[in-house]
Amino acid sequence: MFKFPSSIRQKIMVGYYGGIVVLILITAFTLSELCYMERKVQFGEVISELFDSTLEMRRFEKNFFLYNRYEDYQENINYVSKVQGILDRNIREYKRLSIAPQLDFIKKALSEYKTLMTEFAATNENNLDKRMVLEKSIRQKGKEIVSVSEDVSKTERKRFQELLIKTQRTLVFLIISLSLVGIIIGHILSSMVGKPLRSLEEQMKLVEEGKLRTVSINSKDREIVSLIDAFNKMLNELELRQKRLIQREKLASLGTLLSGVAHELNNPLSNISSSCQILNEELEEADIEYKRELLSQISTQTDRARDIVRSLLEFSRHKEFKKESLHLKKLFEETIFFIKGEIPAGIEINVDIADDMSIYADKQRIQQAFLNLLKNAVESITDEGKIFIMAKKHIEKEEVEVDVDGENVCKYQKYRYVCTGECPIGKDTIDIEIKDTGEGIPPEILPKIFEPFFTTKDSEKDSVSRIDIRKGSGLGLYVVEEIIEENNGCIGVYSEVGKGTSFLIRLPMKKEK
Numbered sequence: 056m057f058k059f060p061s062s063i064r065q066k067i068m069v070g071y072y073g074g075i076v077v078l079i080l081i082t083a084f085t086l087s088e089l090c091y092m093e094r095k096v097q098f099g100e101v102i103s104e105l106f107d108s109t110l111e112m113r114r115f116e117k118n119f120f121l122y123n124r125y126e127d128y129q130e131n132i133n134y135v136s137k138v139q140g141i142l143d144r145n146i147r148e149y150k151r152l153s154i155a156p157q158l159d160f161i162k163k164a165l166s167e168y169k170t171l172m173t174e175f176a177a178t179n180e181n182n183l184d185k186r187m188v189l190e191k192s193i194r195q196k197g198k199e200i201v202s203v204s205e206d207v208s209k210t211e212r213k214r215f216q217e218l219l220i221k222t223q224r225t226l227v228f229l230i231i232s233l234s235l236v237g238i239i240i241g242h243i244l245s246s247m248v249g250k251p252l253r254s255l256e257e258q259m260k261l262v263e264e265g266k267l268r269t270v271s272i273n274s275k276d277r278e279i280v281s282l283i284d285a286f287n288k289m290l291n292e293l294e295l296r297q298k299r300l301i302q303r304e305k306l307a308s309l310g311t312l313l314s315g316v317a318h319e320l321n322n323p324l325s326n327i328s329s330s331c332q333i334l335n336e337e338l339e340e341a342d343i344e345y346k347r348e349l350l351s352q353i354s355t356q357t358d359r360a361r362d363i364v365r366s367l368l369e370f371s372r373h374k375e376f377k378k379e380s381l382h383l384k385k386l387f388e389e390t391i392f393f394i395k396g397e398i399p400a401g402i403e404i405n406v407d408i409a410d411d412m413s414i415y416a417d418k419q420r421i422q423q424a425f426l427n428l429l430k431n432a433v434e435s436i437t438d439e440g441k442i443f444i445m446a447k448k449h450i451e452k453e454e455v456e457v458d459v460d461g462e463n464v465c466k467y468q469k470y471r472y473v474c475t476g477e478c479p480i481g482k483d484t485i486d487i488e489i490k491d492t493g494e495g496i497p498p499e500i501l502p503k504i505f506e507p508f509f510t511t512k513d514s515e516k517d518s519v520s521r522i523d524i525r526k527g528s529g530l531g532l533y534v535v536e537e538i539i540e541e542n543n544g545c546i547g548v549y550s551e552v553g554k555g556t557s558f559l560i561r562l563p564m565k566k567e568k
Contacts, residue, residue: 063248063278070244077236081229088222094148095218099211101145105161106208108138109201116172116197120190128176135169154207161203168196251279255286262290297537320364323356330356376417378542380565383485384408386418387444390425394433401439404429408446414485414562416542421562424538428489428558431532435493435556442491449484449561483564484544490557496550504548505536543567 112134119127142149142162149158175189251274258270269287272279334349387406391398398404414421432442496504539546543563550556 063276066244066247066276070240073240074237077233081233084229085226088225092218092222095215098145098148099215101141101148102208102211105138105141106201106204108134108141109161109197109204112138113197113201116193120194123180125176128172131172132169135165135172139165154210157203157207157210161200161207164196164200164203168193168200171196248276251276255279255283259286268294300534320360323360326356327353327360376420376541378415378417378566380413380415381418381421383412383414383446383487384410386414386422387425390422390429393426394429397430398433399436402433402436402442403440404442404444406444408444412446412448412485413564415565416544416562420538421542424535424560425489427532427535428560432489432491432493432556435491435495437494440492440555442489444487444489446485446487448564449486484561485564487560487562488557489560490555492555495552495554495556496548497552498550501548501550504532505546506533 112131115127115131115134118124119131139162142158142165149155171189171193175186175193178186178189180186251272254272254274255270258272262268262270269290270283272283274280274283330349330353334346334353337345337349384406387408391404391406429442436442536546539560539562545561547559548556549559
């Protein structure tokens with residue numbers, strides 16, 4: 056049983072060598088046909104020469120009878136011998152043909168004809184009766200020889216024409232067959248080689264769209280298998296690097312948190328220190344209620360400090376990705392608390408979120424996304440300004456999707472957002488808007504803000520597109536987008552220079568069924 060090669064290279068080589076073998080066979084067959092035709096042409100020339108010689112034989116025969124010249128008789132006998140020689144030299148060839156009986160007849164008739172001519176030449180001229188009988192027999196025999204030779208010549212020409220037509224048809228058939236074989240072989244190779252490549256291309260597009268994490272194709276070709284393994288290895292490496300980038304950004308956010316938390320911890324620690332100092336001074340006093348009040352204050356401030364540390368630990372601790380129902384307003388209040396120490400006095404944050412509103416996401420990662428967005432909003436405001444945090448249940452009729460300059464643009468209320476990812480649309484989604492009154496982002500830069508290592512932060516504020524590693528790594532919004540999409544959401548942005556920037560985040564309210 057033939058086992059088809061398990062390699063694209065081998066399949067192509069098999070098809071290539073198969074095509075060469077078919078071409079060689081067709082070439083050999085064509086050469087064989089041409090050689091056969093060459094022999095038929097040569098034999099046709101022999102038959103033509105034979106017929107021409109019989110005609111010359113008859114011509115000298117007639118001249119001899121008319122003029123009774125010995126030279127004409129001699130030429131006649133020479134042509135008889137020539138015809139006999141032609142037949143003797145080609146006896147093997149014509150014995151295989153259907154005209155063999157006719158040629159045998161000519162050979163026999165030539166012998167009789169030659170005998171009669173010799174007898175006529177030897178007969179005395181005065182014996183007129185005998186000469187007339189011999190002349191009549193010679194003429195009849197010569198006529199038969201020429202007639203049969205002419206029939207043989209016509210038959211051979213007809214057969215040669217039939218052979219030409221047959222050869223032409225055979226060559227046309229071979230050309231058509233070769234074309235069909237080439238098309239079939241090409242189709243088979245295209246199917247066996249191109250199909251897995253097309254499938255690989257389709258799956259790569261799905262990977263690009265975020266619908267697949269690895270590529271899997273049912274193919275035994277070594278090249279395809281090696282390519283898939285290398286591609287999946289690259290995807291795994293990219294995923295690992297992406298996690299490292301997120302962790303790096305998280306550590307950067309943690310630095311901001313520590314600064315804010317240090318400020319917040321200072322208040323309860325100062326209160327605890329003051330209460331302990333007063334309690335120590337009043338230790339000998341007999342006012343038990345006052346001492347209990349001081350101890351109660353110490354306990355309250357300790358709980359407050361413990362809650363701050365617990366929140367910090369919860370944010371910084373590495374946990375497995377786990378979605379849960381999160382109280383949205385409380386989540387934002389906790390996030391604002393983390394960066395409270397970094398917010399200048401001139402910046403006001405307004406939160407407009409219903410108490411019963413919740414989202415379904417991983418707390419640690421979604422909080423990191425909100426933290427990055429709030430930090431960006433704070434940094435975009437130079438002196439004084441406001442940050443608005445609003446949320447409402449998504450209403451489908453408020454959104455109309457259009458295509459502007461090749462970008463997917465979502466129209467939400469009065470804003471237009473350049474969207475990333477596939478936005479979940481339905482009754483069970485919440486639209487969260489984080490809006491600032493900062494400097495805004497120029498329209499030529501807006502499509503690039505979610506790209507890795509791109510930042511609008513500049514130490515001298517003279518070029519919004521320059522990357523400055525002292526102010527930002529350019530991973531903030533890239534990480535935000537990754538986190539939002541990881542939680543089955545999407546993020547869009549709208550900005551006007553001098554008026555501010557708005558981010559729209561759409562997230563599911565509950566677990567998808």
